[in-house]
Every structure is written in C-alpha cells, then in structure tokens.
Amino acid sequence: xxxxxxxxxxxxxxxxxxxxxxxxxxxxxxxxxxxxxxxxxxxxxxxxxxxxxxxxxxxxxxxxxxxxxxxxxxxxxxxxxxxxxxxxxxxxxxxxxxxxxxxxxxxxxxxxxxxxxxxxxxxxxxxxxxxxxxxxxxxxxxxxxxxxxxxxxxxxxxxxxxxxxxxxxxxxxxxxxxxxxxxxxxxxxxxxxxxxxxxxxxxxxxxxxxxxxxxxxxxxxxxxxxxxxxxxxxxxxxxxxxxxxxxxxxxxxxxxxxxxxxxxxxxxxxxxxxxxxxxxxxxxxxxxxxxxxxxxxxxxxxxxxxxxxxxxxxxxxxxxxxxxxxxxxxxxxxxxxxxxxxxxxxxxxxxxxxxxxxxxxxxxxxxxxxxxxxxxxxxxxxxxxxxxxxxxxxxxxxxxxxxxxxxxxxxxxxxxxxxxxxxxxxxxxxxxxxxxxxxxxxxxxxxxxxxxxxxxxxxxxxxxxxxxxxxxx
Numbered sequence: 001x002x003x004x005x006x007x008x009x010x011x012x013x014x015x016x017x018x019x020x021x022x023x024x025x026x027x028x029x030x031x032x033x034x035x036x037x038x039x040x041x042x043x044x045x046x047x048x049x050x051x052x053x054x055x056x057x058x059x060x061x062x063x064x065x066x067x068x069x070x071x072x073x074x075x076x077x078x079x080x081x082x083x084x085x086x087x088x089x090x091x092x093x094x095x096x097x098x099x100x101x102x103x104x105x106x107x108x109x110x111x112x113x114x115x116x117x118x119x120x121x122x123x124x125x126x127x128x129x130x131x132x133x134x135x136x137x138x139x140x141x142x143x144x145x146x147x148x149x150x151x152x153x154x155x156x157x158x159x160x161x162x163x164x165x166x167x168x169x170x171x172x173x174x175x176x177x178x179x180x181x182x183x184x185x186x187x188x189x190x191x192x193x194x195x196x197x198x199x200x201x202x203x204x205x206x207x208x209x210x211x212x213x214x215x216x217x218x219x220x221x222x223x224x225x226x227x228x229x230x231x232x233x234x235x236x237x238x239x240x241x242x243x244x245x246x247x248x249x250x251x252x253x254x255x256x257x258x259x260x261x262x263x264x265x266x267x268x269x270x271x272x273x274x275x276x277x278x279x280x281x282x283x284x285x286x287x288x289x290x291x292x293x294x295x296x297x298x299x300x301x302x303x304x305x306x307x308x309x310x311x312x313x314x315x316x317x318x319x320x321x322x323x324x325x326x327x328x329x330x331x332x333x334x335x336x337x338x339x340x341x342x343x344x345x346x347x348x349x350x351x352x353x354x355x356x357x358x359x360x361x362x363x364x365x366x367x368x369x370x371x372x373x374x375x376x377x378x379x380x381x382x383x384x385x386x387x388x389x390x391x392x393x394x395x396x397x398x399x400x401x402x403x404x405x406x407x408x409x410x411x412x413x414x415x416x417x418x419x420x421x422x423x424x425x426x427x428x429x430x431x432x433x434x435x436x437x438x439x440x441x442x443x444x445x446x447x448x449x450x451x452x453x454x455x456x457x458x459x460x461x462x463x464x465x466x467x468x469x470x471x472x473x
Contacts, residue, residue, distance in 0.1 A: 029183045047229070110179075125168075138409060183233075192209050214401075253316045255315035261351065280384070306390055307356070340352060
C-alpha cells in the first residue's frame with residue numbers, strides 16, 4: 001500500500017514538474033495592453049484581464065479624446081464575452097497612446113461588435129482607423145458587422161509610443177471600438193526573408209519583418225476550430241472546409257502524440273499544437289501514386305501583395321524519408337520536392353513552415369496546393385498540409401485599406417475649428433465697427449466743435465451803433 005501511494009505521489013510530482021515547465025516556457029510579452037473600451041470595470045476573457053479605459057481607471061491616460069463617451073448595450077448579449085457589451089464612441093478624431101518598451105514587431109487587435117442602445121445604434125457608424133501612421137481601415141461601417149469581429153494587424157514599431165487613431169468619416173458619423181490589444185510579438189513570428197513567387201520565378205523577398213500586415217485568414221487544416229484559449233498568442237484558427245476546393249482524394253488525420261518543437265524551427269508561437277496535430281493528406285493506397293493536388297482558395301483584394309504561410313508537420317508517416325511532395329501558390333510551383341524529414345533534422349511530428357509572397361491577380365483569389373512530386377513513393381503519404389495563414393501587406397502609400405496615405409485620411413475630417421473661427425472673426429469685426437460708430441456719435445453730442453468766424457459780416461460805424469442801441473432802448 002505504501003509503495004502504491006509513493007508511486008502515485010511520484011506521478012503527481014512529475015505531472016507538476018512538466019506543467020510548471022510548460023508554463024515557464026509560455027510566451028510572456030513585454031508590451032501587453034488589453035483595454036476594455038467604454039467599460040467602468042475590468043473584464044476577463046480566456047484568462048486574460050482587459051482593463052477598463054474609464055476616467056477613474058489607472059490606464060485612463062492611454063485615451064486622448066475631446067469628444068468621446070461610453071456606451072452599453074441596451075439588452076443582455078447572451079453568450080458573448082463582457083468586452084462586447086460596451087463600446088467607446090468617438091465623435092471627433094481620437095486616439096489611444098501606448099508606451100512601447102520592447103521595439104520590434106507588435107500585434108494590434110481591434111474588437112468590434114455593433115449593438116443598439118437608447119442613445120445610439122453602432123450600426124450607423126462609419127470611420128477610419130490609423131495605427132502609427134499606417135492606414136488600417138477606411139470608411140468602415142458598423143452596419144456590415146454580423147457578430148463580433150477581430151481585426152488583427154502586425155507592424156514593426158521603432159518609436160517609444162504606439163498610437164491607434166479613430167477618425168469619423170463625416171461630421172454626421174462616429175467611430176467606435178469595443179476592445180483593443182497591443183502586444184509585442186515573438187521575435188521569430190515574422191522573419192526577415194521569404195520566397196517571392198512571381199510566375200515560375202522564385203526569389204528572395206528581403207525586409208519582410210519591416211512590413212505591415214493584416215491577418216486575413218488563419219486556417220487549421222483537417223481539424224476543429226482552435227480558440228484563443230488554446231493558442232499561446234491568443235489567436236483563432238478556423239476549419240478549412242469552407243476554403244477547400246475539393247475534398248476528393250484527401251484524408252483527414254489526427255495525431256495524439258507530442259508535437260516536437262525544435263530550436264530554430266517553428267515554435268508554439270508560430271503555430272500551436274492544435275494546428276500541427278491535424279492535417280489533410282494525399283495517400284497512395286496501392287502501387288500507383290494519385291495524380292491529384294489538394295487546393296484551397298481564399299478570396300482577396302487585388303493590387304496588394306500577400307504573405308502566404310503554409311504549416312507542415314509529418315504526423316502520418318510510419319518512417320522517416322517517405323514524405324516528399326510539391327507545394328504550389330497561385331498555381332505556380334513554389335517549393336519543389338519538399339522533404340519534411342530533411343528540413344526537420346530527420347524527426348517525425350516536428351513542425352515546419354514556409355513563407356511565400358505573392359501578388360493578388362485579377363482572379364480575386366489566392367490559391368495554395370500540395371501534391372505528389374516525381375520523388376513521391378507508392379504506399380506512402382504523398383502530400384500533407386496542416387495549416388494556412390494569409391496576410392495582406394501594406395501598399396506603397398502605407399495603407400492596408402485603400403490608396404490614400406494617413407495624412408490625407410486625417411484631412412478628410414472637416415475641422416470644426418475652421419468653421420467656427422470665420423463667423424467668429426466676422427462677428428468681432430462687426431461689433432468693433434458698431435462700437436466705433438456709437439463712440440463718434442456720442443463725441444458729437446458732448447463736445448462743441450470749433451469753427452472759423454465768418455469774414456463777410458458788414459462793418460458798423462460808431463454812429464450807426466448808437467442809433468441801433470437808442471432805438472432798442
């Protein structure tokens with residue numbers, strides 16, 4: 001009995017040690033701002049504390065605005081986190097200012113959810129958003145929201161401050177936000193170099209980590225939805241079914257073992273276990289190799305470059321060196337004869353990812369495909385994919401939404417001060433003129449003006465004067 005208790009105690013001790021070890025390795029960002037906008041109290045979502053931005057909050061200095069107010073939902077929003085029950089509303093250009101202690105790549109997330117109250121309907125909003133001079137949104141309408149939406153941006157920050165600015169599109173419109181996240185990103189999240197795929201030409205794209213990105217799609221292939229609670233960077237990964245062009249010939253696979261992360265390879269911050277432990281694959285079940293590709297299509301906006309990140313992890317092969325396949329982006333061969341054993345130092349269940357930069361063409365979609373290569377083998381797995389991320393890159397004017405730079409977006413706001421100043425100046429001038437006229441009239445009444453004596457009065461002799469005097473007497 002004593003031996004059994006000792007074994008159990010030792011097992012619990014090992015479990016505690018491994019749990020503590022995993023927690024000690026979890027990502028802890030230096031800059032970590034979570035703001036519950038428009039709320040009077042803090043809220044907890046996925047074990048994360050969103051701090052109120054109200055005037056009596058310790059973080060109230062983050063908000064710089066002359067015309068703002070908080071708004072609460074008119075009804076209880078069942079099933080939604082508390083951060084979506086309130087909002088900060090802006091009637092004029094306003095901004096949140098965050099101190100940056102850790103220069104480099106930062107993640108900025110905007111939480112938006114439209115609701116109605118007795119005061120206002122957030123669906124009537126229309127506004128622009130700037131992030132440190134980057135145009136993130138233009139003419140965004142709250143009326144287009146169907147349920148909560150999280151907009152995520154990645155940008156390089158060298159300054160000591162990071163500013164998120166909200167600009168109403170018109171004087172009659174307003175801006176709003178429910179919650180904001182500003183988090184310093186892991187150093188390996190965006191590397192310096194990717195592969196640019198332009199037709200059949202593949203070459204290096206340098207300076208990738210100095211670009212700005214909007215996360216458009218984040219997809220886990222073959223598996224269920226991954227929530228922020230199960231991601232060390234608090235991301236959401238949606239299932240791939242909606243984007244898979246055809247599931248014919250594909251097989252889903254799940255892995256119950258441990259994902260083996262390696263130094264210099266993909267980390268948990270690049271992709272969580274829940275993404276790498278599921279996949280879709282092409283598998284040869286006889287002596288012939290299937291002649292097909294698995295293809296996913298993602299609608300995009302043309303005239304932008306996109307970063308396409310594809311996640312791979314061999315969780316299906318029974319031995320090393322059996323999985324070799326081709327990778328395609330927009331129908332072009334982007335990675336020929338990808339040998340997952342070779343790129344992961346000959347270790348199964350070890351993650352690997354590849355970054356590609358592509359131009360969105362007139363088709364309005366970005367496609368990714370995997371399929372057998374000339375080196376694929378029979379009776380083995382002939383292609384695999386675990387996850388996909390599609391990120392829009394900023395254009396030449398520093399915008400992720402439109403062709404106007406930040407300076408022109410700010411000038412779109414009709415400055416109220418100019419409209420008031422001109423009539424005020426005219427009124428002051430009118431009052432001064434009236435005052436001058438009234439003063440002149442008063443001076444004429446109160447004073448005797450001097451004038452020259454007439455010179456044409458006839459002369460009177462002394463005798464004539466005596467006669468006139470005697471006649472009056």
